[in-house]
Amino acid sequence: MPVLLVSPGRMLAYAAMATARGDRGLTDVPGFRVGHASDPRGLTGCTVILCGDGAVPGIDVRGLATGLRDPGPCDPGHLVPAIHALLLSGGSAYGLDAAAGVMTYLEERRIGFRLRQAVVPIVPAAILFDLSVGDHRARPTPSMARRACLNASSLAVPQGNVGAGTGATVGKLHGMARAMKAGLGSASARRGPLVVGALAVVNAWGDVMDPSTGRILAGLRDAPRGTLRVGAAAVLKGGGPPRGFRRRGSVPSSTTLGVVATNARLTKVDATAVARLAQVAYARCISPVGTRYDGDVIFCLSRGSVRADSLRVGMLAIDAMQEAIIGAALAARGVAGLPAARDLDDI
Amino acid sequence: MPVLLVSPGRMLAYAAMATARGDRGLTDVPGFRVGHASDPRGLTGCTVILCGDGAVPGIDVRGLATGLRDPGPCDPGHLVPAIHALLLSGGSAYGLDAAAGVMTYLEERRIGFRLRQAVVPIVPAAILFDLSVGDHRARPTPSMARRACLNASSLAVPQGNVGAGTGATVGKLHGMARAMKAGLGSASARRGPLVVGALAVVNAWGDVMDPSTGRILAGLRDAPRGTLRVGAAAVLKGGGPPRGFRRRGSVPSSTTLGVVATNARLTKVDATAVARLAQVAYARCISPVGTRYDGDVIFCLSRGSVRADSLRVGMLAIDAMQEAIIGAALAARGVAGLPAARDLDDI
Numbered sequence: 001m002p003v004l005l006v007s008p009g010r011m012l013a014y015a016a017m018a019t020a021r022g023d024r025g026l027t028d029v030p031g032f033r034v035g036h037a038s039d040p041r042g043l044t045g046c047t048v049i050l051c052g053d054g055a056v057p058g059i060d061v062r063g064l065a066t067g068l069r070d071p072g073p074c075d076p077g078h079l080v081p082a083i084h085a086l087l088l089s090g091g092s093a094y095g096l097d098a099a100a101g102v103m104t105y106l107e108e109r110r111i112g113f114r115l116r117q118a119v120v121p122i123v124p125a126a127i128l129f130d131l132s133v134g135d136h137r138a139r140p141t142p143s144m145a146r147r148a149c150l151n152a153s154s155l156a157v158p159q160g161n162v163g164a165g166t167g168a169t170v171g172k173l174h175g176m177a178r179a180m181k182a183g184l185g186s187a188s189a190r191r192g193p194l195v196v197g198a199l200a201v202v203n204a205w206g207d208v209m210d211p212s213t214g215r216i217l218a219g220l221r222d223a224p225r226g227t228l229r230v231g232a233a234a235v236l237k238g239g240g241p242p243r244g245f246r247r248r249g250s251v252p253s254s255t256t257l258g259v260v261a262t263n264a265r266l267t268k269v270d271a272t273a274v275a276r277l278a279q280v281a282y283a284r285c286i287s288p289v290g291t292r293y294d295g296d297v298i299f300c301l302s303r304g305s306v307r308a309d310s311l312r313v314g315m316l317a318i319d320a321m322q323e324a325i326i327g328a329a330l331a332a333r334g335v336a337g338l339p340a341a342r343d344l345d346d347i
Numbered sequence: 348m349p350v351l352l353v354s355p356g357r358m359l360a361y362a363a364m365a366t367a368r369g370d371r372g373l374t375d376v377p378g379f380r381v382g383h384a385s386d387p388r389g390l391t392g393c394t395v396i397l398c399g400d401g402a403v404p405g406i407d408v409r410g411l412a413t414g415l416r417d418p419g420p421c422d423p424g425h426l427v428p429a430i431h432a433l434l435l436s437g438g439s440a441y442g443l444d445a446a447a448g449v450m451t452y453l454e455e456r457r458i459g460f461r462l463r464q465a466v467v468p469i470v471p472a473a474i475l476f477d478l479s480v481g482d483h484r485a486r487p488t489p490s491m492a493r494r495a496c497l498n499a500s501s502l503a504v505p506q507g508n509v510g511a512g513t514g515a516t517v518g519k520l521h522g523m524a525r526a527m528k529a530g531l532g533s534a535s536a537r538r539g540p541l542v543v544g545a546l547a548v549v550n551a552w553g554d555v556m557d558p559s560t561g562r563i564l565a566g567l568r569d570a571p572r573g574t575l576r577v578g579a580a581a582v583l584k585g586g587g588p589p590r591g592f593r594r595r596g597s598v599p600s601s602t603t604l605g606v607v608a609t610n611a612r613l614t615k616v617d618a619t620a621v622a623r624l625a626q627v628a629y630a631r632c633i634s635p636v637g638t639r640y641d642g643d644v645i646f647c648l649s650r651g652s653v654r655a656d657s658l659r660v661g662m663l664a665i666d667a668m669q670e671a672i673i674g675a676a677l678a679a680r681g682v683a684g685l686p687a688a689r690d691l692d693d694i
Contacts, residue, residue: 283630
């Protein structure tokens with residue numbers, strides 16, 4: 001986790017805690033590699049999680065505006081027992097195409113589900129809407145996703161405006177004018193041999209808050225050039241958008257994409273339960289969350305042999321996911337006229 | 348909401364706020380009546396929510412140990428457009444029988460789905476496991492549920508050890524010996540003409556906490572006669588139960604049953620979205636929540652003509668549900684050797 005140059009206080013505490021224990025993020029879990037490809041001009045990008053020769057998946061969808069490709073293998077009843085990579089992408093539904101680049105990369109390396117001569121890499125993908133920042137024609141392509149694969153490593157996960165988080169924003173009740181920049185975050189939690197890593201791309205319609213204080217880190221501002229975070233929940237309760245929001249005809253759909261990885265040996269049923277539990281982190285750090293403007297989803301990936309109950313894994317997943325979400329807000333940098341937390345909080 | 352005789356501090360603040368604004372709970376929503384029937388010796392009971400000539404329902408299930416009867420009509424695609432009552436019952440799966448008493452009560456009054464001569468009252472039901480306190484042979488029956496219907500009123504909802512909350516307990520990671528008593532709570536939130544009421548029966552496997560402070564109000568204690576709430580999440584992360592929990596062969600299944608009612612005119616799709624959003628209150632007030640030992644479910648009932656976006660209704664539902672959950676912990680009284688929050692917090 002990069003050192004954040006923040007002012008004293010809670011925000012520093014998070015970064016300091018993570019740095020002190022040498023938290024690399026999701027890549028702290030053995031066997032997983034993370035790679036980004038970013039388009040800092042078009043403001044889009046994608047992030048791939050490579051799972052070696054396969055990871056047991058689970059999924060939990062809570063948003064009502066999801067964009068998914070091949071989520072089937074995450075179902076406990078699905079024929080395919082494992083997945084080989086996961087792609088998180090900007091570009092809205094167009095970004096689903098990019099998964100082809102990951103498949104080609106894996107096919108060339110003979111990684112996938114084997115059927116006689118053929119190898120079929122299993123690569124679920126989830127997208128987020130970032131067409132309303134930067135160039136709306138800039139969208140992750142198969143070649144960009146291939147680049148993300150080539151960039152993949154087990155080093156500390158770069159955070160902020162990278163990969164699928166390049167164009168991520170939050171606080172969009174009044175459209176983009178009063179939104180803020182967020183991005184991608186990653187963190188891990190460890191107890192003895194058990195490691196649980198999390199990665200979050202925070203493009204929420206609502207605000208990101210610190211659950212320990214209730215303070216809003218990034219979200220809806222009072223005015224287009226305002227610095228006051230007014231609280232999306234309060235605005236909604238008072239009868240603010242989304243009515244006008246809809247009438248204006250601009251619905252910048254949103255999404256928080258999350259991945260939890262662990263070296264615990266889990267079944268698909270276990271992995272689904274862990275993905276489900278990790279949603280608690282969304283509920284505590286994002287407000288509102290899981291709306292019909294959000295495509296919120298969490299994947300769980302298990303690869304390892306550590307014996308641990310799924311509930312224990314889930315509790316650590318909540319911690320790691322909370323830290324990843326907060327990291328996504330704190331590591332982001334302002335772009336395209338949208339300030340990030342560090343621009344407003346005297347950093 | 349009854350006045351709680353509590354020591355100074357946050358807990359008082361909740362009760363005082365509710366009392367000050369004349370909060371009756373779910374019955375603040377016009378057209379809904381709530382009735383309890385309680386067996387304070389057997390430690391079980393049931394609670395009915397009567398919906399007049401019908402309410403548009405929604406449901407969201409997050410627990411993995413649910414016990415439901417006739418949830419079908421809550422599905423947006425189901426033929427039946429409205430339900431006539433909702434039953435929350437103790438008695439584990441046996442308690443599902445009790446719904447027959449509600450159906451008979453409504454049939455006699457010609458309330459239901461009409462098919463020529465016949466009237467079929469639609470009464471979804473959800474149960475919780477309370478057989479491990481009091482007399483395990485004491486279970487809500489159709490006649491008890493009928494009594495709940497006869498007790499139904501639009502007065503302030505009695506809270507604590509009443510109705511389905513009579514045998515409700517929390518903090519059961521080490522079985523019943525270190526658990527605490529909780530119960531039933533109800534609250535409402537209002538903005539102009541829009542009213543959202545909530546009712547929660549808190550029989551969680553985990554702890555109940557105040558999200559504004561993180562303080563545990565009721566939950567797992569340090570020892571059978573202990574008064575220290577050690578934090579179920581911390582115990583789980585440290586590798587505590589559930590392994591031993593399962594080995595012991597005693598799995599006191601748990602559940603938080605929730606109902607949100609509103610005078611907003613909602614479709615079934617809207618009502619489902621509101622039930623979904625209200626789960627945020629569970630995530631913030633209960634830890635762990637939605638485990639495979641919990642049958643957590645939230646129903647939403649719409650009956651009225653107020654125009655309001657489902658997201659706005661959902662945000663108020665979160666507030667009301669949080670207060671209902673906290674009320675369920677604070678209004679409960681200790682029984683059967685299990686202390687309640689008020690027994691340990693110098694009340």
